[in-house]
Amino acid sequence: MPRLQALILGLAALALVPGCGKDDATTPGSGGGGSPGAKPTLVFSAIPSTTDQTGYEARFGKVAEWLSERLGVTVKYQHSADYAQSVAAFVSGDVLFAWFGGLTGVQARHRVEGAHAIAQGKEDPNFYSYFIAHKDTGLERSDEFPKGIEGKTFTFGSRDSTSGRLMPEHFIRTLGGKAPEDYFASVAFSGGHNTTALQVNEGVVEVGALSYTQYDKMVASGEIDKDVARIIWKTPVYADYNITAHPDLDKVYGAGFTTKLQKALVDMPTELVKPAFNRETLIEAKDADFAAIAELAAQLGFLDN
DSSP states (O other), X not given: OOHHHHHHHHHHHHHTSTTTTOOOOOOTTOSSOOSTTOOOOEEEEEOOOSSOOTTHXXXXXXXXXXXXXXXXXXXXXXXXXSHHHHHHHHHHTSOSEXXXXXXXXHHHHHHSTTOEEEEEETTGGGBOEEEEEEGGGOOOXXXXXXXXXXXXXXXXXXXXXXXXXXXXXXXXXXXXXXXXXXXXXXXXXXXXXXXXXXHHHTTSSSEEEEEHHHHHHHHHHTSXXXXXXXXXXXXXXXXXXXXXXXXXXXXXXXXTHHHHHHHHHHTOOHHHHHHHHSSSOEEEOOGGGGHXXXXXXXXXXXXXX
């Protein structure tokens, strides 16, 4: 048989072998294809609560390594540039669990039927915000809503933040009696808790609202001066951050996998939890823990942002 004819026949036979000449199928929440029977990479994300996003990959990368060992599948962290991107990645199934704020968790579960909150920080059932003011305002700390902030320049954090937007706006409306844009001389969005603290500390704005954990962390590190960016009010407590699981988890990795993930998260040691989540430990969570946040988000029109 001539050499060219033999080569053509050989190629034709190869094309009939199952699996040859085809790309591996991909699965939602995976980092790509894999060999037949292999579990796809499990991808997760987190809202970036600060505008300084350096270090997220390293901190959550260690979480991914630890979860990979505990779950028996490869786990990968995928960074989200902002709150909205983290929710969009969850809704599309590009990530199958995520560290959300109270509001973004509610938004994600509202848009993905069957998604559920499975974990939260030990501190999160009793979370709160600080209202802070530059020392030149002359405002002092009070147990009551600080009505002296009316007419000042003000900044929220991210538009979709619970502790830096939703809850502060709720308190301004209910205790101040007006919408923020009518209550202050100007209203801005800094984009993150750290930037809110820095802007008040530097006198860029007179008043701001942010997460107490970020404020305390920045005071401890010396990034801001507590006597310059003063706490003037601590809000009532509310439920905030949570890890929400996508319903595709059990479809892709088998029945009971979501429960297995929840246990792994709750068992995670403090030396991993603290750098990544800024919490001492993680505890179990359920959707009902965030019912008040969901109701408030619906009232203010934040569910479908």
